[in-house]
Amino acid sequence: QTVTVEVLDHLEHLALVDFRDAEGVERLQKAIRFADQLREVNTDGVEPMDSVLEDRCLYLREDDVTEGNCTNELLKNAREKVEEYFVAPPGNIPLPKLEERDTFLQGS
Amino acid sequence: QVAAALKKGHVTPTELCQRCLALIKSTQFLNAYITVAEETALKQAEESEKRYKSGQPLGVLDGIPVAVKDNFNTAGIETTCASNMLKGYISPYNATVVQKLLDQGAVLLGKTNLDEFAMGSGSTDGVFGPVRNPWSYSRQYKEKSVRKPHSDSEESNWVITGGSSGGSAAAVSSFTCFAALGSDTGGSTRNPAAHCGVVGLKPTYGLISRHGLIPLVNSMDVPGILTRCVDDAAVVLGSLAGHDPKDSTTIQDNFKPFELPNLPDVSKLSIGIPKEYHAPGLSSEILALWSKAADLFKDAGAKVIEVSLPHTRYSIVCYHVLCTAEVASNMARFDGLEYGHRSDMNKSTESMYAATRREGFNDVVRGRILSGNYFLLKQNYENYFIKAQKVRRLIANDFLKVFGSGVDILLTPTTLSDAVPYMEFIKEDNRTRSAQDDILTQAANMAGLPAINVPTALSERGLPVGLQFIGRSFQEKQLLTVAKWFEKQVKFPMIQLEEVKRHNHDVFQHEKSASFS
Numbered sequence: 001q002t003v004t005v006e007v008l009d010h011l012e013h014l015a016l017v018d019f020r021d022a023e024g025v026e027r028l029q030k031a032i033r034f035a036d037q038l039r040e041v042n043t044d045g046v047e048p049m050d051s052v053l054e055d056r057c058l059y060l061r062e063d064d065v066t067e068g069n070c071t072n073e074l075l076k077n078a079r080e081k082v083e084e085y086f087v088a089p090p091g092n093i094p095l096p097k098l099e100e101r102d103t104f105l106q107g108s
Numbered sequence: 109q110v111a112a113a114l115k116k117g118h119v120t121p122t123e124l125c126q127r128c129l130a131l132i133k134s135t136q137f138l139n140a141y142i143t144v145a146e147e148t149a150l151k152q153a154e155e156s157e158k159r160y161k162s163g164q165p166l167g168v169l170d171g172i173p174v175a176v177k178d179n180f181n182t183a184g185i186e187t188t189c190a191s192n193m194l195k196g197y198i199s200p201y202n203a204t205v206v207q208k209l210l211d212q213g214a215v216l217l218g219k220t221n222l223d224e225f226a227m228g229s230g231s232t233d234g235v236f237g238p239v240r241n242p243w244s245y246s247r248q249y250k251e252k253s254v255r256k257p258h259s260d261s262e263e264s265n266w267v268i269t270g271g272s273s274g275g276s277a278a279a280v281s282s283f284t285c286f287a288a289l290g291s292d293t294g295g296s297t298r299n300p301a302a303h304c305g306v307v308g309l310k311p312t313y314g315l316i317s318r319h320g321l322i323p324l325v326n327s328m329d330v331p332g333i334l335t336r337c338v339d340d341a342a343v344v345l346g347s348l349a350g351h352d353p354k355d356s357t358t359i360q361d362n363f364k365p366f367e368l369p370n371l372p373d374v375s376k377l378s379i380g381i382p383k384e385y386h387a388p389g390l391s392s393e394i395l396a397l398w399s400k401a402a403d404l405f406k407d408a409g410a411k412v413i414e415v416s417l418p419h420t421r422y423s424i425v426c427y428h429v430l431c432t433a434e435v436a437s438n439m440a441r442f443d444g445l446e447y448g449h450r451s452d453m454n455k456s457t458e459s460m461y462a463a464t465r466r467e468g469f470n471d472v473v474r475g476r477i478l479s480g481n482y483f484l485l486k487q488n489y490e491n492y493f494i495k496a497q498k499v500r501r502l503i504a505n506d507f508l509k510v511f512g513s514g515v516d517i518l519l520t521p522t523t524l525s526d527a528v529p530y531m532e533f534i535k536e537d538n539r540t541r542s543a544q545d546d547i548l549t550q551a552a553n554m555a556g557l558p559a560i561n562v563p564t565a566l567s568e569r570g571l572p573v574g575l576q577f578i579g580r581s582f583q584e585k586q587l588l589t590v591a592k593w594f595e596k597q598v599k600f601p602m603i604q605l606e607e608v609k610r611h612n613h614d615v616f617q618h619e620k621s622a623s624f625s
Contacts, residue, residue, distance in 0.1 A: 024471070048500075073200040
């Protein structure tokens with residue numbers, strides 16, 4: 001089955017990245033078909049594996065401050081800043097809907 | 109050998125550094141380096157020289173020129189990951205492994221080229237262009253290539269380095285540095301090592317800190333080591349391994365650096381030959397070499413048996429799902445606010461992020477992010493992501509079973525064929541290529557096991573072919589010992605770079621075998 005435009009639109013919203021052209025959409029279709037091969041494997045009774053180090057204990061250290069105070073260093077790489085703040089455009093404005101967005105998906 | 113020369117004063121760190129820098133300039137056509145840190149390198153070399161003069165070098169690595177893949181953070185030096193997203197980004201800190209090298213006195217020459225964000229198997233998809241395999245310019249390759257009349261054969265015939273740590277592999281292979289750091293998530297260190305005829309070590313997951321390595325797949329990434337011989341790899345490993353409080357995925361066990369025996373003995377070992385690694389598309393040349401290698405071990409008294417890792421062929425599919433899923437998460441940090449590229453679009457945070465990411469990422473990266481997000485959708489989570497995690501366990505268990513049955517080391521090919529010409533390689537898209545090329549190297553990342561590529565012989569086209577050894581978790585000493593034995597047996601030939609040799613006769617005078625340990 002092919003992926004619907006609703007799902008493609010949803011993905012562009014979630015990822016905040018665009019498909020750009022038919023090739024991009026086809027890339028996803030191919031990726032899904034490739035991944036579908038997993039169905040051939042019998043995984044009954046198998047637990048998902050998060051990490052190869054799952055049998056080990058995580059390292060915990062004392063909750064003491066050992067480094068920091070590098071505000072200037074960190075701000076150096078930001079393009080827009082004011083004093084010690086990163087400046088962002090207004091939030092709480094959702095990405096425009098499919099019909100209003102400049103996206104390849106509009107034509108589909 | 110070079111370390112001994114430094115100690116005896118036959119050559120000084122600054123001379124060494126200068127020669128390497130000159131060599132980098134004369135091999136610029138390889139496009140192996142993105143950034144060359146000339147000033148800081150010379151300064152480091154000077155400091156090293158002072159230490160040698162006062163008889164107090166920091167260790168074997170003091171004064172040794174090294175290169176680092178451009179997805180490791182290096183303080184004060186641009187770190188781009190070969191992407192527009194990070195062009196101009198100057199790291200405020202050193203990755204732990206970089207810091208460790210510098211603490212040992214190594215001289216950081218520069219940052220090497222890669223596929224954008226380490227996604228790819230050719231080192232062809234970065235914004236700074238593809239890396240050329242130094243062997244394209246070797247006498248061995250030229251002698252074997254069919255001379256086409258009227259064609260600019262050099263320009264169109266050059267072969268890829270493999271990837272994604274192609275720049276690092278090319279740098280080591282062309283003598284511009286003595287060791288380089290790469291990263292290995294699906295084979296990204298071993299693949300280019302095989303194509304460039306150098307040693308490529310992927311350590312056990314959890315042995316070396318990933319702090320400062322810009323992550324691709326957090327549960328599989330490891331820093332990789334590229335050198336010209338196995339002993340060198342052991343030395344670098346010794347200086348990098350160990351627990352790092354800044355990386356919670358490093359194990360807490362004490363790591364003891366080791367030296368490899370001069371005359372390794374393999375007669376008491378059991379070598380496993382996984383039959384599934386006779387994958388479709390494996391060239392007959394490599395198959396023959398693999399077979400010959402198995403015989404070498406047999407003749408030396410080792411037990412060589414065929415084993416089975418039944419889920420091998422699903423490794424690449426599993427990787428595809430898990431990788432894209434983790435990538436979707438890891439790439440979310442690139443929004444233009446704190447670092448990196450930022451779009452001029454200012455209407456809202458979401459539209460700014462979207463525009464920044466449109467502008468900053470190439471097709472491959474965007475494609476993986478979108479695929480990853482698809483597999484993580486509520487309706488797909490169980491069938492793709494969780495399923496892949498279950499298959500991962502099956503793959504890891506395959507290895508556990510084989511190692512548990514008495515096999516010490518697995519011997520497999522590293523790549524399906526020798527390096528292909530760039531013009532051939534780009535005919536297929538990145539994902540297809542990665543799926544083809546990572547087939548033999550991927551499973552080791554899935555299971556977190558250590559693996560190493562050892563250059564074995566030249567193909568009929570005069571290009572390097574390597575074989576891979578996979579070992580038990582955290583048994584790098586055994587793995588490297590076997591690798592060293594094998595290296596001594598095959599005596600892989602040194603690359604004969606024609607043009608470069610003419611200009612840099614001196615370099616070759618002093619560094620005959622070009623190893624530093």
